[in-house]
Structure formats: structure tokens, C-alpha cells
Amino acid sequence: MVTGSPRRAGSPTTSRWRALAGWQKAMVALTLVFAVLCAGVVTVGFGLKHRYESRVQREDILGQGTGPRDERRWKSGPLNLLLLGSDSRDGEPDQALYPGQRSDTIMLVHVNAARDAATVVSIPRDSYVEVPAAGGVWSGGLNKINAAFAFGGAALAAETVAKLTGLPLDGVLVANFAAVRKLVDAVGTINVCLPYPVTSSDTKVTWTAGCHDLDGRAADDLMRQRHGVPGGDFGRIHDQQLVVRALVERISATSLLTNPTRLDRVLTTAAESLVVDRDLDLADLALAVRRVRPETVQFVTAPFSDANLQTPAGSAVRLDEVKAPALFAAVREDRVAQWLAANPQTAPTN
Numbered sequence: 095m096v097t098g099s100p101r102r103a104g105s106p107t108t109s110r111w112r113a114l115a116g117w118q119k120a121m122v123a124l125t126l127v128f129a130v131l132c133a134g135v136v137t138v139g140f141g142l143k144h145r146y147e148s149r150v151q152r153e154d155i156l157g158q159g160t161g162p163r164d165e166r167r168w169k170s171g172p173l174n175l176l177l178l179g180s181d182s183r184d185g186e187p188d189q190a191l192y193p194g195q196r197s198d199t200i201m202l203v204h205v206n207a208a209r210d211a212a213t214v215v216s217i218p219r220d221s222y223v224e225v226p227a228a229g230g231v232w233s234g235g236l237n238k239i240n241a242a243f244a245f246g247g248a249a250l251a252a253e254t255v256a257k258l259t260g261l262p263l264d265g266v267l268v269a270n271f272a273a274v275r276k277l278v279d280a281v282g283t284i285n286v287c288l289p290y291p292v293t294s295s296d297t298k299v300t301w302t303a304g305c306h307d308l309d310g311r312a313a314d315d316l317m318r319q320r321h322g323v324p325g326g327d328f329g330r331i332h333d334q335q336l337v338v339r340a341l342v343e344r345i346s347a348t349s350l351l352t353n354p355t356r357l358d359r360v361l362t363t364a365a366e367s368l369v370v371d372r373d374l375d376l377a378d379l380a381l382a383v384r385r386v387r388p389e390t391v392q393f394v395t396a397p398f399s400d401a402n403l404q405t406p407a408g409s410a411v412r413l414d415e416v417k418a419p420a421l422f423a424a425v426r427e428d429r430v431a432q433w434l435a436a437n438p439q440t441a442p443t444n
Contacts, residue, residue: 146365147376153268155371159226159253161262168264168378170207172428175265176252177201178243199334200239202255204425205383211390212383213430214338215421216331218396222403222410223258226250238407248369259422265379268369274317275310277341277367280360283307284340286316289441292333293322313337325442328395332442335393342388392431394439397421 167173179199200217219240227234228246242254248268256263278284287305294300294315301316308316317337323329345360370376397417403410417437424433 146361149362149365150376151369152372152374153248153369155248155252155266155268156263156373157249157253160256168375168382170209172207173205173209173264173382174261174425175203175205175267176255176263177203178248178251178266178268200251200255202259202261202425204261204428204430205386206431207428209382210385210387211431212386212392213425213434214335214391214393215425216335216393216395217255217258218327218331218398218411218413220327220409220411221258221396221398221413222405222407223254223413225254226257236405236407238405238410241407259425261422261426265374266371267374269367274337274341275314277310277360277363278308278313279310280356280363281341281344282356283309284313284337284344286313286336286340288333288336290324290329290443292316292319292329294319295321308337308340323442326401328401329442331395339388339391339393342391346388392434394421394434397437 177199178201200219202215202217204213204215206212217239219238221239222236223239225232225234225237225239225242225245228242228250232241232245239251239254239258242251246253248266252263252266255261285305285307288301288303290303292301296318297315299312299315306312317330317334319333320327320330323333325332397414398411399414400412403412421430421433421437424430
């Protein structure tokens with residue numbers, strides 16, 4: 095049975111970009127990388143080069159401050175990709191370059207040196223970190239990490255994450271223009287298993303602890319919730335990760351991969367939703383992650399010590415001064431599996 099919800103009155107229909115939440119846009123990018131390309135079908139990756147690459151938008155994103163560019167890394171060794179979801183906020187004053195946008199979802203994807211496993215590190219959007227200067231818009235200093243996109247777009251967001259983690263970035267993907275609802279509907283339904291009950295503050299639907307088959311509207315509704323879920327915004331991050339995993343598993347399923355029409359629809363939806371760095375070769379990316387499987391993708395949220403830090407930028411999140419650097423060091427040294435074994439992840443609680 096599909097757990098759905100009625101379409102909310104007044105939902106935007108003519109401006110999909112402004113209507114999308116940041117996590118929705120990042121979801122599309124993550125799906126492109128780890129659902130289709132992790133399917134072990136190399137021809138799909140090469141197909142991206144010819145059929146889908148022209149649908150992807152490109153920008154100059156990686157540059158000074160994001161680490162050395164080493165093309166040899168695409169042939170062997172670990173890779174670090176940054177996935178950003180930007181969100182335009184109605185009613186906010188225009189910024190110089192990126193009016194009212196915030197990177198509401200920040201996911202650092204580390205592919206191990208063996209190229210057979212990956213770790214997705216979610217960085218809380220309100221993390222209070224050093225944001226580099228951005229021309230005359232921002233002089234540099236401490237701020238919420240999601241402000242970097244507003245000050246300097248994806249390029250400044252990437253530089254901020256590189257500075258925070260000490261990681262060289264090999265590629266940046268910004269999801270754009272197509273809702274996760276459309277992507278989920280393209281695959282049919284996804285099966286999401288919740289460790290706790292969640293009640294929608296919008297539709298009043300309650301999902302009990304356990305597994306639920308969700309259509310696009312229900313998945314959209316579930317991932318918006320942060321009041322009716324344990325842990326507030328951190329519970330929402332956890333739910334996003336659960337839906338991402340379910341979507342990865344669904345798209346990687348043999349039944350979908352052998353359905354050319356549906357697979358083409360999923361790929362087209364994902365490709366049309368992406369902005370990537372100008373130098374990112376999608377065929378190289380496909381080859382690099384072709385042996386990653388859904389069961390070898392792990393999710394972790396950057397450790398924090400204070401979720402209600404009072405700052406000049408408002409209430410923010412203080413990353414743990416010991417555990418967060420230890421996690422980033424483990425990623426840099428390609429021993430994140432050992433770090434996760436010593437720091438098992440648990441679901442948020444109230």
C-alpha cells in the first residue's frame with residue numbers, strides 16, 4: 095500500500111526551482127551518482143556521455159581553495175565529491191550573485207581507494223564555521239555554513255567545505271530544477287524503514303516505526319518534517335538519508351535496470367536537475383563508482399556538541415571540536431570504515 099498524502103493547497107506549480115527545498119535538489123544529484131552509476135552497468139555510464147551529458151548544466155565551481163587538481167585520482171585512489179542542494183527563499187533580500195539562496199543540504203561523498211564503497215557525510219546546514227571572503231559581499235569570518243552559497247554560490251560553498259574538512263574536492267554537483275517527488279514517481283515507489291514514528295505537520299499523516307512504501311508526494315512530505323520527528327533538524331537529516339538509501343536500492347534493482355523506458359526517464363530527470371563543475375567528466379565518474387553497491391554506501395552526520403549555539407548569525411550548530419576533526423581526518427586518510435566501526439551511528443532521539 096502506498097502511504098500518500100493530498101497535494102497541499104497553494105503549492106507552487108510555475109516556479110519549480112524556488113519551490114524546491116535544498117535537500118530535494120541534493121537528493122537528485124546523489125541519486126545520479128549512487129543509484130544508476132552504482133548499478134554495475136558500465137554501458138549506462140557511457141550512455142551518460144552521449145545521451146544525457148548535454149542535459150546537465152555546467153559552471154566554474156572548483157578553483158582556488160578547494161585543493162590541488164590531480165587528474166590521476168580519477169584513474170585510481172579515493173575520490174571526494176561535494177553534493178549541494180540550494181534553496182531560494184521567498185521574501186529574502188537579493189544578494190549580489192545568488193539572491194536568497196542557501197545550501198540547505200551539504201553532503202560530502204567519499205569513495206574509498208578500492209572504489210567499492212562510499213561514505214556520505216552530512217554536514218548540518220547551520221554549522222558555525224569559517225566562511226572565506228567573497229569579494230565585496232562578505233569579508234570572511236565565522237557564519238553558518240549554508241550562508242556560503244548566498245555569498246558566493248557553489249564555488250564559495252565548495253571552498254568553505256574544503257577549508258573545514260581539509261579535503262581536496264574532485265567534483266561538485268548541485269542539484270537543480272526537478273523535485274524528488276518526480277524522481278520517486280519515475281521509479282514507482284520506494285520502501286523506507288523508519289526507526290521511530292513521524293507525524294507530518296503539513297498533512298497530519300503519521301508513519302509508524304517500521305517500513306512503508308512511499309510514492310513521490312509521501313516521500314516529499316516525510317523529508318520536510320523536523321517538528322514531528324525525534325531530533326528536530328537532525329531527525330530530518332536522518333530521514334533524508336533513509337530515503338536516499340531506499341531510492342538507491344530501488345533504482346539499482348534489476349527490475350528497473352532491465353526496463354529501458356523507466357530507466358531512461360529516471361536518468362533524464364536526474365540529468366536535467368544537475369549543475370556540475372565544468373571539468374567534471376561524467377563518464378569518468380561513472381567508471382570510478384561502477385563497483386559501489388547500495389549495501390556498501392554508509393551515511394554519517396558530522397558530530398556536533400551544541401545544537402543551540404547562540405551566535406551573531408542566530409542559533410547555530412557547534413561541530414564537536416574533537417570528533418568532527420577526527421572524522422574528517424579519517425576521510426582524508428581513507429580509513430573512514432574504521433572510524434565508523436569505532437563510532438557507530440544511531441538514530442536521533444528527543
